[in-house]
Amino acid sequence: MTNPHKLLIIGGVAAGASCAARARRLDEHAEIIMIERGADVSFANCGLPYYVGGEIGDRAALAVQTPASLKALLNLDVRTGCEAVKIDRAGKRVEVKYLADGRSEWLAYDKLMLAPGASPLRPALPGIDDPRVLTLRNLQDMDRIVAATAEGQRAVVIGAGFIGVEMSEQLRHKGLSVQLVELQTQIFPQLDAPMTDLLESELRRHDIDIILGDGVTRFESQDEHLRCHLNSGEVLDADLVILSIGVKPDTELARDAGLTLGPRGHIVVGEFMQTSDADIYAAGDAVQTQDRVIDSPTNVQMGGPANRQGRVAADHIFMPTKAKPYPGSLGTAIVRGFDVAAGITGWSEKRLIAADKPYQTVTVNDYQHATYYPGAKPLSLKIIWEPESGRLLGAQVTGFEGIDKRIDVMATAILGGMTIDDLCHLELAYAPPFGAAKDAINLAGFAACNRRDGLVRHITELPTDPQVQIVDVRPKPLVDAYPAPGTVINIPFPTLRANLDKLDRSRPVITVCAFGKMSYFAARILAQEGFYVSSFSGGIKANIDPRTPAKLPTA
Amino acid sequence: MTNPHKLLIIGGVAAGASCAARARRLDEHAEIIMIERGADVSFANCGLPYYVGGEIGDRAALAVQTPASLKALLNLDVRTGCEAVKIDRAGKRVEVKYLADGRSEWLAYDKLMLAPGASPLRPALPGIDDPRVLTLRNLQDMDRIVAATAEGQRAVVIGAGFIGVEMSEQLRHKGLSVQLVELQTQIFPQLDAPMTDLLESELRRHDIDIILGDGVTRFESQDEHLRCHLNSGEVLDADLVILSIGVKPDTELARDAGLTLGPRGHIVVGEFMQTSDADIYAAGDAVQTQDRVIDSPTNVQMGGPANRQGRVAADHIFMPTKAKPYPGSLGTAIVRGFDVAAGITGWSEKRLIAADKPYQTVTVNDYQHATYYPGAKPLSLKIIWEPESGRLLGAQVTGFEGIDKRIDVMATAILGGMTIDDLCHLELAYAPPFGAAKDAINLAGFAACNRRDGLVRHITELPTDPQVQIVDVRPKPLVDAYPAPGTVINIPFPTLRANLDKLDRSRPVITVCAFGKMSYFAARILAQEGFYVSSFSGGIKANIDPRTPAKLPTA
Structure with a gap:
């Protein structure tokens, strides 16, 4: 078969640029045009917070590729500042507008790739248009934040997901005071609550003021600063605000073209990243794919999936018989705070x-x-x-x-x-x-x-029922220093076998230790001695200073 | 069913101690006796080199457990300095000898676990019995090496596997001169040769004299030092010698008892770690298990498999209906050199x-x-x-x-x-x-x-055939500084498309770059332009100083 000659790619960051690079590898002679509304292509968007804090010192390092380098390396026709206005599916062409001079033209395609990404949410709150309310998507946003940090001392970060946590850390690196506001009752809400405790205490240890279960309702401009009014009535004074409460897919173009969208506005794609129009592919933050663990639709806004989706689409366009499907997304994520x-x-x-x-x-x-x-x-x-x-x-x-x-x-x-x-x-x-x-x-x-296998029962919360015997098997000095909540009997583990008579076999027992390991060991002894016993899962971690780790028994 | 009452474990380090701990968790009332010929049980044998070099400062940290702590934690009857002399399988008893007083006795068992481990090889070379020829298996060996390093300045390490590499590093930390001799033509011979180049250069960078493809034939005692004679005729002067050329399983007891051994003397076990006698289990460095990748017998001397094998055996002894088989060994290994x-x-x-x-x-x-x-x-x-x-x-x-x-x-x-x-x-x-x-x-x-998928041909060696056109696509300054071997045409990648006329389509082409990535990109262009082209896999890495990494193109 003759390969498609004209590939038009809308969006030149992760998914779009990966698709273009793979396409060129597969077809040296195809005409590949990549348009990008923004000023930069193929930039390191995950690195933006680290430039704000100065960890990345070289701004050019973030602009991984330029239109000129993509021309030299991949013979791509890259047009920045160029916005796709309309898709004419019947005519297989896209109307684009050049932001510099307002000129429009139609670009023809054999295959079209949509990689529009997602925009930071900016809900219609009073005062949100104040220029001190900043979001972070691209290098220009980053430059605005850097400029604001040069003048301001007080930052309020709204939303404690990736960007919120990373920006809070980096603003502290830069010496600003930081208040981090999160609507949910934990930071980094992708995780289950107890798993974010350590990160939360680490941020607080670096003097980040974390306000949980609260959200912003309006911004009020003062002469010198901005007042952020919260649901709780609290008011935070800020020289700059970072709004990092999530993103929405940039899919108006796809919607206007009549492509099928998911319930939250994402472009629905099949296993080869084809939209409801077989000649139009989509990839990246704007698409809805399948979850890899439990069969269900999902949307993941991460660089890894975006890059690999773009590559799958190029494979399917240029070597359809050998292309392997995109297997879906898992939602792997990591964040660092100090x-x-x-x-x-x-x-x-x-x-x-x-x-x-x-x-x-x-x-x-x-x-x-x-x-x-x-x-x-x-x-x-x-x-x-x-x-x-x-x-x-x-x-x-x-x-x-x-x-x-x-x-x-x-x-x-x-x-x-x-x-x-x-x-x-x-x-x-x-x-x-x-x-x-x-x-x-x-x-x-x-x-x-x-x-x-029924060797142990776990419980995750200590009951207050006085009938339950809570047995703390840690050494006495540790128990004295960091007592477990409630009424607790301390029987250090090595003495447990000799002290079974201190416990009432007719009443349930919960064993407690520092890390959840000795309590399991104790539960095994007690269960075999006829007690109804559960082990407190995870232990009283609070007594372990992570800076001077205690030795765990390894037996 | 009634659980077996008496479990006797021979060997108290990784496999034996893990078996004992799990056994106690599963049966609070079993009689568990663990005997160990050496002075210590459950010690951190993988940590021994790091104490020699001072990275681990606290000797007690290596003695993870003691007989007393195992009594307190696990109610085990642990007997060190106690050697198993004979297994009476019919009578289900083991004759043991207490090394302190020479006393012997018979210990009965319902189930017996053999975890004898493996001993460092000491081939019958002339002079090998000199006390300055040291091996490393236990804390006493370690103490002898530490004492030797206090007096000597020149170390010769024979054998560049794990222990050899780790000991060389640690002896350098300690300030000794180190010569590392390996019979094979590479260090850490588990790996394929090119993958050890970086480690080798790192050891040399730290002034370790590496002698490859050579082995020791005899040791000659001088007044003040030891002369190590090599196959090559070279003679190395040493104040101490570390012999780390491998281990042999300590399976005389099992052999004498008529248990089935493998071709290299390991105890053959089934999927639940049972030997050819169903009441006798074995685990750890001394056993032969199945490979997990390709169905074949294997023997892995690593702490992880040993620990898990001991646990599987305990499961099978004390909860046979719930026990899961040991799935075999993979042979995962890692070594650090500086x-x-x-x-x-x-x-x-x-x-x-x-x-x-x-x-x-x-x-x-x-x-x-x-x-x-x-x-x-x-x-x-x-x-x-x-x-x-x-x-x-x-x-x-x-x-x-x-x-x-x-x-x-x-x-x-x-x-x-x-x-x-x-x-x-x-x-x-x-x-x-x-x-x-x-x-x-x-x-x-x-x-x-x-x-x-046939997108690229790889070659791993550059041919000298003048018919082959070797095209180096790195930038000229890099090529000048670190030329590829042979006659090479330099066409920097970004200029390749414009310089196709410099190459002869009738002759094969090999593309070369720094890391193997740009050469692949170049090969894709040339293949589509009608050349018979291969990419040099892995690149000319020599030109990358790992201390100042160059930026890779990411397109």
Whole structure:
């Protein structure tokens, strides 16, 4: 077959540029035009916050490619400042407008790729048009924020997702005071709440004022600053506001062209990234694809999926018989706040609850490498699985080092259709600087299987019922320094077997320790001694100062 | 059923101690006796080199557990300095001898676990009994080495596997001169040769004198030092010698008891770690299990498998209906030398060649995270797959940071039965400090599929045939500074399309670049222009100073 001669790509950042590069690799002679409304193509949008804080010192490093470099490397016809106005599907052409001079023209296509991306949400709140209310999508937005930080001292960041957390960190690096406002009752709301505790305390430790369960209702301009009025009635004074409450897909063009959109306005695509018009493809933040874990529509705004989607589309356009489908998105994500990282892959517990799907979960606390080797730092790993099959549905990790590694292994395990049994026997790299003979991931597998096999009952909240005997098995000095809430009997673990007579077999017991490991050990003893016992999952982590990690018993 | 009452465990380090701990969790009332010939149980043998070099300052940190702590935590009867002399299988008892007083007794068992481990090889070379020829298995060996380093200045390390590389590094930390002798023509011979180049140059950069393709034939004692005579005739003067040429399983006891051993003397076990006697289990360095990638017997001397094997045995003894089989070993391994790490999982190319198995391979060079974010450091990733199915068989990674992460992801992908197509769409965590929109692992998947789909031919050696046109597409200054070997035409990539007339379509072309990426791009152009072209896989890496990484084109 003759390859399509003219490929027109609307949008030149992640999905669009990847599609163009792959297309050129596959067809040296196709005419490839890539238009971009903004001033830059193929820039490193995930790097923008780090330039604001000065971690990335060279602005040019963010402009990964330019129209000239793409011409030289890929023989692409790249037009920036060029907006697509209308798609004429019957005529297979797109009307474009050049923002510099207002000129319009029609560009013909054999195949069209839509990679319009998504815009930061700017709800119609009073005062939101004040120029001090900033969002971050491109280099020009970044420049505006940098200019504002040169003049202002007080920043209010609205929304504690990726951009909100990263911008808060970077604004603190820059020396500004930062107040971070989040409508939900936790930061980084993709994760289940307890998994963001460490990140939250790390941000607070760096003097970021976190205001949870509150949102902005209006902005009031004063002479020198902006007043942010919150739902709670609180008023925050700001020299600049970063609005990072989410994005909406830029899909007006697709909608006007009559392409099928999803319920939230995303372009619906098939497994080869084709829209409802087989000659029009779409990829990136603006599309709705399939979830890879539970068959359902999803939309992921991340660079990785965008790049790979663009590539799949190019494959399908230029080598249709060899192209492999896009397998869907998993929703892997990670964020860093100072020394702490938190990440997620697959489904969270709250998302499963909302979708009314059955699941089981355990959380284990461990270290990123052997505790006998210097520099061991704690991490928490939560895994979620399907009760019947044991198939993994999701994982969340937080801690100081090796967080990305555990997320990536869990993402791979989920994509491999692995189960909690498989986690037990992942053979991961172990040398003292890198891991442990039993990695946290193996331990999570053990804990999950123990639960499945009925070896332990877990509870995640300590009851106040006086009938329940709460047994804290930590050493007494630790218990005295960091008591567990409620009425607690302290029986240090090594003395438990000798002190069974202090407990009443007719009343339920909950065992508690620092990390959730000794309490499991204690629960095993008590269960075999005839007690009805549950182990407090995850432990009283508060007593572990992560800067001076305590040694865990490894037996 | 009634659980077995008496479990006797021979060997108290990784496999034995893990079995004991799990056994106690499963049966609070079983009698569990663990005997150990050495002075210590459950010590961190992988940490021993790091104490020699002072990275681990606290010797007690290596003694993870003691008989007393195991009594307190697990109610175990632990007997150190206690050697098993004979197994009476018919009588289900073991004769043990207490080394302190020479006393012997018979200990009865319902189930017996053999976890004897493996001993460092000490071939019968002349002079090998000199006390300055040291091996490293336990804390006492370590103490002897530490004492030797206090007196000596010149160390010769024989054998460049894990222990050899780690000891060389640590002895340099300690200020000794180090000569590292390896019989094979590369260090860390588990890996395929080019993947150890970076580690080798890093050791040399730290003044370790590496002698390859040579071995020791005899040791000659002088008054003040030891002379190590090599095959080559070279003689090395040493104050101390570390012999780290491998281990042999300590399986005389099992052999004498008539248990089935493998061809190399390992105890053959089934999927629940049972030996040829169903009441006798075995685990750890001394056993032969199944390979997880290609159905064949294997023996892996690593802490992770040993620990998990011990646990599987305990499960099968105490909850046989719920126990899951040990799925076999993969052979995941990692070693660090100063700032460089190198790791492997699954099968190497040379092992596949030796086993006469078909395979394909590609190597990609990339960075551990986005290049626009400060601190990007290069890494090389080699993947190996089954040609027909695309199923992954092995991977090797080397570089500065994130090496363990890629090994672990690849290990998980291999265990998940994943293919090169699956690698393309692993959705790994990306934020600038942690990764890239397309991780090196995705790129390896792309490169492998490109090869499978006939988009590119790879070659791994530059021919000297003058008929072949070798086209170096790097910028001229780089070519001048670090020329490729042989007669080379330099056409910088951006000018290639305009200079096709400089090449002869009737002669083959090989494209060359720094990392193997631009040469692939160039090969795609030339192939579509009618040339018979191959891309030089992996590039001329020598021109990249890893301390000041160059920016890779990302298009």
